[in-house]
Every structure is written in structure tokens, then in C-alpha cells.
Amino acid sequence: xxxxxxxxxxxxxxxxxxxxxxxxxxxxxxxxxxxxxxxxxxxxxxxxxxxxxxxxxxxxxxxxxxxxxxxxxxxxxxxxxxxxxxxxxxxxxxxxxxxxxxxxxxxxxxxxxxxxxxxxxxxxxxxxxxxxxxxxxxxxxxxxxxxxxxxxxxxxxxxxxxxxxxxxxxxxxxxxxxxxxxxxxxxxxxxxxxxxxxxxxxxxxxxxxxxxxxxxxxxxxxxxxxxxxxxxxx
Numbered sequence: 495x496x497x498x499x500x501x502x503x504x505x506x507x508x509x510x511x512x513x514x515x516x517x518x519x520x521x522x523x524x525x526x527x528x529x530x531x532x533x534x535x536x537x538x539x540x541x542x543x544x545x546x547x548x549x550x551x552x553x554x555x556x557x558x559x560x561x562x563x564x565x566x567x568x569x570x571x572x573x574x575x576x577x578x579x580x581x582x583x584x585x586x587x588x589x590x591x592x593x594x595x596x597x598x599x600x601x602x603x604x605x606x607x608x609x610x611x612x613x614x615x616x617x618x619x620x621x622x623x624x625x626x627x628x629x630x631x632x633x634x635x636x637x638x639x640x641x642x643x644x645x646x647x648x649x650x651x652x653x654x655x656x657x658x659x660x661x662x663x664x665x666x667x668x669x670x671x672x673x674x675x676x677x678x679x680x681x682x683x684x685x686x687x688x689x690x691x692x693x694x695x696x697x698x699x700x701x702x703x704x705x706x707x708x709x710x711x712x713x714x715x716x717x718x719x720x721x722x723x724x725x726x727x728x
Contacts, residue, residue: 547656550578555614555660562607570610571602583617590620591721615664616720622658623713625650630706633699643699647687654709655680665716675712679705 548556554577561570574580583595594613601609629650633643658676666673683705 549656551582552656552660554579555618558602558610559614562602562610565605565607567602567605567607571599574599574602582621586621586624589624591616591717594721611664612668612720615661615668616717618657618661619665619713619717619720622654623710623717625654625657626706626710626713629654630703630710633703633706640699643702644687647683647699647702650706651680651683651687658713668720669716672712672716676709679708679712683709 554573557573557577558570558579561567561573580595580599583590583598587595594617598610598613598617601613629647632646632650638646658680662673662676665676683702686699686702686705
């Protein structure tokens with residue numbers, strides 16, 4: 495739940511060489527596109543063989559992450575300041591831990607890779623949590639058919655995984671039980687929006703709500719614990 499990479503347009507010949515930011519951003523883009531074409535369905539988590547497509551937010555996240563891993567923190571900071579990732583943080587400020595945007599920027603300015611990773615983990619976990627909560631609310635509405643509820647469930651599961659998948663490794667490194675709990679709940683939820691064997695109708699979308707609620711609860715606990723640690727370490 496939703497949220498490419500822009501193409502370089504033809505321009506007039508430029509007498510100046512491209513900036514470091516331009517070169518590194520282009521390199522990051524090339525690597526991301528190469529990775530996207532080499533990932534197999536077996537390597538990617540679901541929905542089914544679903545491979546989440548990037549939007550502006552996830553693309554900007556990967557560019558920032560690549561720059562941090564390359565220890566190009568000045569580039570990462572500029573990409574964050576001008577990109578969709580920061581704009582999305584501002585758009586969701588009301589449901590995020592206080593100071594998350596400022597703390598992320600400060601960590602980038604201080605060249606603190608682990609802190610950048612932790613704060614981005616909190617952010618994308620919060621996006622996934624909010625999507626799970628919204629999905630639960632939508633599925634609780636009366637009047638929809640089983641087919642439409644299954645379609646709604648699939649749409650939200652795809653969006654949840656698009657964001658959570660970005661930070662699952664960071665979550666697992668800090669709290670493997672949380673990572674396992676989210677994955678198990680997600681897998682269970684997925685079974686309720688698939689057609690039954692040999693049937694045209696969805697299995698049972700009404701049972702989708704409990705695993706969605708578990709995803710939201712587990713991620714809320716993770717966000718609170720990680721935010722408390724961030725405040726304690728600051």
C-alpha cells in the first residue's frame with residue numbers, strides 16, 4: 495500500500511563535467527536496476543511470487559542506503575533532503591515517533607550509518623503498521639463481497655510488503671523474533687486472499703483481520719522499543 499527512477503533527458507552539451515552527486519546517483523540507479531532484473535521469485539517474498547515494484551519513496555530509500563554503504567554521507571544527505579523519502583516522513587509525521595525526520599538528517603550529517611539504518615527501519619515499519627491498521631479497518635466495513643474483500647486484502651498486503659521488505663533484514667539483526675512474527679502473520683494473511691484449491695472464490699478473507707492486527711501490534715512494539723532506545727542513546 496501507494497506509493498522509478500527518472501530517465502536522463504537529452505540536454506544541450508555541457509562544458510562542465512557532471513557533479514559527484516550526479517555520477518553517484520546514476521551509479522546507484524544502474525545498480526538498483528541490475529538488481530531488479532536479477533532477483534528471482536524464489537528470492538523474493540510474496541504475495542505469492544510477488545516482487546514489490548519500486549515507487550519514488552522506495553527508490554529514494556535505496557539511493558540513500560547505497561550512498562551510506564559506500565560511505566558517501568554527503569551524497570546520502572543531499573538525496574535525503576531533496577527526495578521523496580523525506581517528503582513522505584513529513585506527510586506521516588502525525589503517526590511517527592517525534593523527531594524521526596530531524597534525527598535521520600542528523601545521523602546522516604554525523605556519518606552515523608547504524609543510526610541512519612535504525613531510523614529508516616522505524617520509518618518503514620511505521621508505514622507497514624499503518625497500512626495493516628487501515629486494511630483491518632477497511633475489512634471491517636460491512637456490505638462488501640468476499641471477492642472484493644479479498645482484492646482489498648491483496649492490495650494492502652502488497653503495499654505492506656513493499657515497505658516492510660526494505661527493512662526486514664535490519665529488523666532481524668536487532669530482533670529476530672519480531673521478524674519471524676511479521677513473516678508468519680503475513681504468510682497466514684496471504685492464505686486467506688488466495689482462491690481455494692479448485693474453487694473460483696477466495697478462501698476466507700474474513701479471517702484476514704487477525705493476522706493484520708498481529709502485524710500492526712508487533713510492529714508497534716518494535717517501533718516503540720526502537721524509539722525508546724534512540725532517545726536513550728541520544
